[in-house]
Amino acid sequence: MNSSPNRLVAAHIWVAFIAFAVAAVMGAWQMLVRSPIDAPLETAETYFVSVTGHGALMAYVLPTLFVMGFGYYVAMTALKQPLPGLRWAWAGFYIAAIGIVMAVVTVLSGQATVLYTFYPPLTGSVFFYLGVLLVVVGSWIWVAVMITAMMKWKRANPGAAVPLAMFATVANAILWLWTTAGVGAELLFQVLPASLGWTDSIDAGLARTLFSWTLHAIVYFWLMPAYIAFYTILPKVAGGRLYSDTMGRVSFILFLLYSLPVGMHHLFMDPEHGSGFKFLQMMLTALVTVPTLLTIFTIGASLEIAARLRGGKGLFGWVRALPWDRPMVLAAGFSFIMLGFGGFGGLINMSYAMNSMIHNTSWVTAHFHLIFGGSVVIMYFAIAYHIWPKLTGREARSLTPIRVQLWLWFVGIVITSFPWHILGLFGQPRRVSSFDFANPEIAYWGPWTTVSAIGGFIMLAGAALFVWNLATLYRGAAADRTMSYAMAVHQPREVPRVLNGFGLWNTLVAVLMIVAYAWPIAQFFFLDTYPAPVQRVDVGG
Amino acid sequence: MSNGESPRPSDQDAVNRRWRLWASTGAGAIVVVAIVIGFFVISSRGEGGVTGALGLDHVHETPEAVAQTAAGALPTDVAWTAATLGLLEDADPEAGRAIAVQTCASCHGEAGIAVAAAFPNLAGQPATAIFKQLSDYASGHRVSPMMAAMAQGLTAAQMADLAVHFAAETPAESIVDANPPAAIVQLVVNGDPARGLPPCSACHSARGGPVGTPPLGGQPAAYLEQQLTAFAAGERGNDIYGLMRAVAGMLTPAEIAQLAAYYGN
Incomplete structure (x- = not known):
């Protein structure tokens, strides 16, 4: 592998994490604004500028660029072939980079305080939407490169099983193509x-x-790198x-099937x-829940195999025998804990009846911070730590700062999101910039928001240490640059064709989407509708 | 499919057929069960029936539809569509002034300051609020024989002209009570969650509330008390969602009087 493809991967991941670091500062500041503690620059206007920036960077830039970079890396290392269309991949990167700058500058200038979910009829400057659209266009090039890479490999290896890492990456690429259709249509035909x-x-x-078409599937798109790891x-x-x-193939297929026709929740x-x-x-x-439980079982069993090979004993005693000092194992442990709590919270959100208790409360924001910020992003860290020696050719000088960083993030997210959930149960609304804690009706929220804000600053410390680690730690001994993936107990040479491609599954997704969304969308075109007048937030813009 | 047991190529077609069959059957069965429960079992227990499950009876909530479900009667014909707002944007305040001098001045004053406490001040009210009330008088959603006669003689464009004319006038000075009762301030600023009462200031604010909502400061207290009492009794019913009827119905007569005094002159 020459250095240019490695630079491609590193460039994506760096942009993802620089966006993450900027957004982390915004997030901690927002927690402070919502708490009884005075924050610098605290006004409703700056708050919503910050929320829009934080959301766009964390939801669009971080995961999209990370998934792209990691996908290119998997395509090269799992398939052991050069990346097809390297120039196209770079073009996608630059298109996305231009989009990011465009969107961020527009948001920071206060011309698009519409939050990352757009909320029409709120309407901001066109450059915000165009910026987001360019990020999506850049990612579509990635989708094309991923599919091309898999097809090329299949032609070169007729009948052979596509390596699981690549199969999952292409599942995510196809999922992403389906996902972006909803928001793409909204932007092109309504918002722009x-x-x-x-x-x-x-x-x-x-x-x-x-937007609901996109809104849930995008979450699984963010989640997939964690599951691939x-x-x-x-x-x-x-x-x-x-x-x-x-089990892995079936899980990834089920994620593709059941992430899309579900957004109406x-x-x-x-x-x-x-x-x-x-x-x-x-x-x-x-x-x-099916692919989730399949995964918990399969990964639990895989870890048990590892632990017993290391001398682990007992019904659960083997857990102690796992090499918890290795960052990937530690991060996965944290991720599973957070996924467990977040998953149970999610059951409440997706329940038609129970949702009404927590709808539009802080519970929802707490939930997606725990699931995405917690269990998914900690695996982004672990993946970056894992592949950095292979990209830079140098081992980390010490693993201690890495372990400290993972602990900081885990503790930070728990302290941030647990009280935040409880505030939601108290009825604290989301998307509100400040509260009058002098009011006796809500004064008791004060301590909970303060604890939550402290958690936010622990997370910020974790974010800063992460970027520092990535930038400075990998100057140790020369590293083995070969990336190898886990072998299965029975490593397949061949698998049924349906588990080696996406023809059948795309058809099923199409059928499910027609069942779930055809009428809900079509009704707007033949029933009388009363569109809302556009409300511009970029006055004079 | 037992794990990792690769089928021989000759078996591939049979294996694929089985996968296709069972995957499609599984996905199809789940959809069928969901449709049966969602569209038939649940909807047969609710009021909406299958049309409700499809969204046909509460889709696209026009003010009319909302009103019918919320309050059982049509509260207004005015919807804040781009067309309605455009009518106000294009309105001519000078044409409005000419009508006002002829028809409105004897009660509401030439500059929109009412001549008696039974009539509201119109000066400085949002054009949307004035336009909505005129339309509701004309359509009969707000009942007043006197105002109906006046409003029915106006076209929608003339109502818009009047609305922008009065909106541009200087509002009456609001006489602020130096020592309002704490319980009333509490109602205005925080409402009363125990009764499910939202704060008045959530909508009626000098900064502006939902479209068509009037600010209350500077109105004659007698007029405010009369209107709150009418909402409470259901005699006035041109409020979308029945919101004012619900709120006023929960207030005691004493609170109504104190709130009117708090906001009014």
Whole structure:
């Protein structure tokens, strides 16, 4: 592998984590603004500028660029072939980079305080939406490169099983293509025309429906690198083998199937849809428990194999025998704990009835910070730590700062998000810049928000130490640059064709999407609708 | 499929057929169960029936539809569509002034300051608020024989002209009570969560509230008390979602009087 493809991977991951570091500062400051402690520059306007920036950077830039960079790396190392279309990949990177700068500058200048979820009829400067769209266009090039790489490998290795890491990466690429269709349509046909002044009204119901198409699947897109690490890196680092390759393939396929026709569980309280579709999509949402439980079983079994090979004994005593000093193992342990708590919280969110208790409260923000910021991002850290020696050619001088960083992040997210959940149960609304804690009705929220804000600053310390580690730690002994993935207990040479490609699964996704979304979207075109007048936030813009 | 047991190539077609069959059957069965429960079992227990499950009866909540479900009667014909707001944007305050001098001045004053405490001051009210009330008088959603006669003689464009004319006038000075009762300030600023009462200031604020909402400062206290009492009794019902009827219905007569005194002159 020459150095240019490595630079491609590193460039993506650096941009992802620089965006992450900037957004982490914003996040900690926002926690302070919502607490009884005075924050510098505290106004409602700066708060919503910050929330929009934090959301766009954390939700669009960090995961998209990380997934792209990691995907390019997997395509080269798992398939052991040069990356097809390297120039295209760089073009995608630069398109996304231009988009990021465009969107960030627009948000910071106060011209697009519409939050990362856009919320039409709120309408900001067109450069924010174009910036986000460019990031998506850049990522579509990545999708094309991933699919091309897999097809090329299959032609060169007829009948052979696509390595699980690559199979999962392509599953995520296809998932992403489906995912972006919803928000892409919303931006192209509704938001951009309004932002350009071509239309004076926008159908918020249709916009919310299209965004819901994207809003849940995007979460699984963020999550997939963590699962790829669980299945294909963690068992090897722990000193064992993957319990079942087939289980991995089935899980990734189920994620593709049941991440898409489920977004309406974000619209349980919306008036524009009937109860039938809400119930249907709730049931499909519940099916994500299947790949989740498959994964918990498979990874649990894989780790048990590793632990018993290391002399672990007892029904659960083997857990102690795992090499917890290795960052990947430590991070995965933390990730599982957070996934457990976050998953149970998620069951409440996706339940048509229980959702009404916590809808639009802090519970929801706490939930996605615990799941994404916690269990997913800690695996992004672990992946970066794992591949950095292979990219830079140098081992870390010490693992201690890495362990400290993972602990900081884990402790920080728990201290931030647990009280935050409780505040949601108290009824604290989300998307609110400040609270009057002098009011006796809500004065008791004060201590909880303060603890949560302290957690935010522990996370910020963890974020800063992470960037510091990545930038300065990898100057130790020369490293082996070969990336190898976990072998399965029964490593397949061949698998059934349906588990080696996506033809059948794409068809099923299409059928499920038609069932779940055809009527909810079509109704807007043949029932009388009353679009809302556009509300510009970029006054004079 | 037992783990890792690779089928021989000759078996591939049979294996694939089985996968296709069972994957499609599984996904299909789940969808069918969800449809049966979501569209038939649940909807048969609710009021909406299958049309409710499809979203046909509460989709696209026009003010009319909302009103019918919330309060059982049509509260207004005015919807804040781009067309309605455009009408106000294009309105001519000078044309409005000419009508005002002829028709409105005898009660509401030439500059929009009412001549008696039974009439509201119009000066400085949002154009949307004035326009909505005029439309509601004309359509009968707000009942007043006198105002109906006046409003029915106006076109929508003339109502818009009047609205922007009065909106541009200088509002009456608000006489602020130096020592308002603490319980009333509490109602205004925080509402009363125990009764489910939202704070008045959430909508009625000098900074502006939802479209069409009037600020209350500087109105005659007698007019405010009369309107709150009418909402409480259901005699006035042109409020979207029945919100003012619900709120006023939870207030005691004493609170109504004190709130009117708090906001009014």
